[in-house]
Amino acid sequence: MHLDMEKRGSSTLKQQPCQDASALQQQDVGSWLGPQHGVPQHAEPGNRHEFKGDPGDTQFLSQQVREDGAASEEVVQCGMEAALNFDTVPDLTLDSPNFGLFEMNTDDCRLWGLRVVVPKKLRDQLISELHEHHWGIVKMKPLARSLFWWPAVDECIEQEVSECTICQKQRSMPCTAPVHKWKWAASPWERIHLDFAEDHKQMFLVVMDAYARWPEIIPMHTTTSLKTIEALRNLFAAYGFPKEVVTDNGPQFVSQEFEYFLKKNGVQHIKSPAYHPASNGLAERLVQNLKKSLAKNRAIGGMSLEHCVANFLLGYRNTPHTTTGKTPAELFLKRQVRTRLSLIRPQFSQRMQNKTEPPLPRVRVFTVGQPVLVKNYRGGEKWLNGVIREILGPVTYSVEVNGKCVKKHVNQMLGVNGNPAQWTQTDSCTGNFWNDDVIYSFL
Incomplete structure (x- = not known):
């Protein structure tokens, strides 16, 4: 708004001494600053259907302008940003000759540049008309700025959209929150993540250790709670009971049998929010890697399902992980697992044994x-x-x-x-x- 004022005649403004501090404190600062300068101004509440006239009718608008002369005073004062930034304030009152530089009278309608100055009595009704098609804030603001103006018109538009029940129910998803990382496990098998994977009608129970990134994949014929408990019982017999088990809200994991099994063995059960798989990201990522590996082995052909799963586990456990920089076997088993690739390394143990053994008989x-x-x-x-x-x-x-x-x-x-x-x-x-x-x- 005040950019138009500067372009159209700020150099010809009649300057007057700035009022003293006590006078400025008695005035409403919101009447001096526009909404774009950080001082919110809220339109006075009113009955939006109190007036039966058309807000787009020029004669009706002129009548309301004459009846509400204070609107022009508010229009003049709201752009007085200079009151807080300069030593002198432009004289833009109604009686000032400089006011004619910024407004024109067309059928008694007040114009601010090319925008119609709307009286207080018509603002609520005009905002309702602007929001007839339930456009959002971003679309309503430029449309309003091209047609009309009053102090704090942007705040009125934002309030209209925020109070519209239909618009609120059709809002998009909020911005994604920053990723909240899990607390790093202090030892192997301290916290494990569980999930189910399905590939060509074959179900798998996938288990991922949070410390070493050690995977376990168990083929499942049925995925009931009892079968899941049996599979976990075998794992717990081999590696012990973890402190925490993280799952989604699948029916197998929220059943009373599963909850009782974990509670009886002193294991804390942590469930991720429904429809938010990222909270159980370790297990979800393992499921994706498993499916990709099975698809590639299926394309090669000549291997059974058990053979494909065994190859996947052998390769995954003996490949350095991007997070830890070490292989899962090195962190979980505290040693490097012997593979075909490891045969390329020279065998120093035999050489040292030959040097340290006593003379042979x-x-x-x-x-x-x-x-x-x-x-x-x-x-x-x-x-x-x-x-x-x-x-x-x-x-x-x-x-x-x-x-x-x-x-x-x-x-x-x-x-x-x-x-x-x-x-x-x-x-x-x-x-x-x-x-x-x-x-x-x-x-």
């Missing part, structure tokens, strides 16, 4: 094809003739006796004269022989 060694004497435990002769056919281990051999191969220990055999056994050192852990000429290695 000397044992007898036989070669393939060497004739030997084998202890007979079936009666008759004490020793039987045999031939070494295969070396099975550090001290075990496959010996052919009477046309049949039997497994014998080195303590059960003797070398034949002319073909004695050789002496060498052996590592009983690895099965490696150290001889003068050759090393035999067995896996």
Whole structure:
């Protein structure tokens, strides 16, 4: 409003000394500042159907302007922002010659620029007409600003929309609140999140540990409360009772049997708000990852459902999590699980064992094809003739006796004269022989 005043003749305004502080304190500051400057002004309540005239009728509007001369005074004073910001105040009273720079008389209608100044008696009725189609605040304000004006017209529009029952019932969802993070669990299996997942008519009970991000997936034929309790009982037998269990409001989780089972075992049950899956986000995210993995494995083909679930669990548990930076197995089991990929690492344990073990004992060694004497435990002769056919281990051999191969220990055999056994050192852990000429290695 006061931008129009500045453009149309603020340079020609007659300046007068600013009133003293006591005079300003006695006046209503709201009458000096417009609504856009932070001083709310509320329209006086009135009967919206008190006047039967059309607010869009120029003659009717002129009559109301003449009957309500105070409206013009209010119009003039509301834009006096300079009273608080400048040393002098423009003289814009009705009797001032400067007032003609900002208003025109057309059929006795007061115009502020191109907008009609509406008297107090017609404001409620005009606001109701403006809100006939139940537009929102954003649409009503520019429409009103293009047609009419009075002090605090924006506040009147906001009040009209806020008090409209129809508009309030059709409001959109509020802005999303900032994500409230769960309290970080201090140890594994302290708080677990549960949910059910369905993929191609197969139900799964998914469990996620909040500390280590350790997943558990249990196929379910039925999802009743009793079957859910049975599945959890097996988990609790393996890992112990958690302190807290977080679920949604599914019928299995809100039943009396489920509540009694948790309460009896000292487990606190936390239920997320209905229709707000983000509150149980750990379980919901696990459900999404499981479904994506099953869809990809199904596209590859050649694997059963149990095989797909096992592969998913093995990969998920041994992949570093984005939140913790460590694998779930490392946090939950306190060790790294051995996988095919982990075989690429060199085995330092065997090297250190070879360095720290005492000197290895000397044992007898036989070669393939060497004739030997084998202890007979079936009666008759004490020793039987045999031939070494295969070396099975550090001290075990496959010996052919009477046309049949039997497994014998080195303590059960003797070398034949002319073909004695050789002496060498052996590592009983690895099965490696150290001889003068050759090393035999067995896996």
